[in-house]
Amino acid sequence: MFLKSVFLVYSLLVLRVYAANIMGLSPFKMSVIQPLLSSSKNSQIDCDHHSVKSSKRWDVVDMLKAMAKIDSTVGYEYEVMHWLRDVLEEQGMTVEMQLVEDEHQSVTGLARHNIYAYMGKTRDTSIVVSSHIDTNPEGNIPYHEIGEEIHVRGACDAKGPAAGQIVAFFELWDASIIKEGDVSLLFVIGEEYNGIGMKTAVESLNATWSKAAIFGEPTENKLSKGHKGNFRFDVEAWGKKSHSGYPELGFSAIEFYLRKANTLLNAELPYSPVLGPTTVNIGTIHGGVAANIIPDYVKAEMYIRVADDIEKVKAYVEELFNTEHSQMTIVQYLKPQYLSFDVPGFELIACAYATDIPYFESIDVKKYLYGPGSISVAHTQAEFVTVTDLYDSVIGYKNLITYNL
Structure with a gap:
């Protein structure tokens, strides 16, 4: 009987270490009774934390690894x-799934939801802490680590910040x-394209802060003084084949489009002493059928990072591209943001990118922007965040929250 008991304990320990290795966790942070679940859709994802029950709090690195995979x-x-709904519920939160698009509305055929979570029954809170969970469509990055760098799509934009926020909340x-x-x-969801997730939350979540x-x-774990606005639009131009x-x-x-685009690229656009210059990017161009045929159609996707006076920029672009031969269509229009940075102890930064914050324009609260990692690697195949930055972000989020209580 004694030998059977010893063998049973040994078997459980072996299973525990094996499961931990699969899931990227320390075996001593797991309960030996945690079940390993699999899914025919993606066994790697499900072996890495999917629907695993745990009453213990998450470490921020483990949280990011599981979410980012x-x-x-x-x-x-x-x-x-x-998955995130299950995690937050297991940690004791009340979790609401807000439908943004059902499977018939979504171009991918998948329903799309926001998550709103709080303790107990009180939906309206003093402070809301938020991040987007969708990632840029630049391409998958196979999960790997280099020293203390965690390389994976979403490492810093913005699952790393989300992990830091969750752990800070529970601490x-x-x-x-x-x-x-x-x-x-x-x-x-949806921040990386048109902000539909945050827009839906502000319009119909019916919560107040x-x-x-x-x-x-x-x-870079610095507190942002502000960020540029987004003016994202498509241009179509029509001609005649010959x-x-x-x-x-x-x-x-x-050729017609390129001449117009070149005019925009060389225009003097608004400058901000805080946010810097307004910049223009031609993201994609599609048109023509062959090199020996005059093209009768082109479509381009354009993105202007607006530092100041977005109304002036919009009027100029509309006059430039709304012509007899072309038409522009606005995809996203978000004003530059000047944010709160009154919390002591933080280095400051100005950001050239845009966020979901403009959708909060009608909500009269202080607005902060903060998180681990550098925008210089976001949207690239080199995206990563460091373990040190993740742990430091937890401290930063805690300081931002407690200062505003």
Whole structure:
């Protein structure tokens, strides 16, 4: 009987270490009764934490590793948001799934949800802490580590910030520094394209916040003084096909567009002493059928990072591209933001990118932008965040929350 007991204990320990290795956790942070679940859709994801029950608090590094290994390219957020719902519920939060698009509305055929979480029954809180969970469609980055760098899509933009926010919340809760009604968590989808998640939350979540909103993005753990606005639009131009040897018989849509675009690239656009210059990017151009045919159609996606006076920029672009031969369509229009940075102890930074914060324009609270990692690697194949930055971000988020209680 004694030998059977020893063998049983040994077997459980072996299983525990094996499960921990699969899930990227320390075996001593797991309960030996945690079940290992699998899924035919993506066994790697599910072996890494999917629906694993645990009453213990998450370490911020383990939280990021688990979350980032679940693909959430913009439009494909379904699985990660349901995983996050399970995690927050297991940690004792009341969790609401807000439908943003059902499977019929979504171009991917997957329902899309925001998550709103709080303790107890008090939905309206003094502070809301928020991050987007969708990731940029630049391409998958196979999960790997280099020293203390964690390389994976979403490492800093913005699952790293989300992980830091969650861990900061529970550390404050467990220390009885925050109580029911103080802080809620809002995680949204769609930030990387058109902000539909945050827009939906502000318009129809029917929750209120009275003191502060803390947003997560990569700011190198510095407190942002503000960020540029987004003016994202598509341009279509039409012409007439002809043999390229006889261009006078046709009208080149591509040449027409390029001349207009070059005018915009060389224009003097508004400058801000805080946020810097307004910059223009031509993201994509699609048009034409062959090199020896005058093209009769082109479509371009354009993005202006607006530092100041976005109304002036909009009027100029509309006059430039709304013509007899072309038309522009606005995809996103968000004003530059000047943010709160009154919390002592933080280095300051100004950000050239945009966030979901403009959707909070009608909400009269202080707005902060903060998070681990650098925007210089976001949207690239080199995206990463360091372990040190993740742990430091937890401290930073805790300081931002407690200052505003």
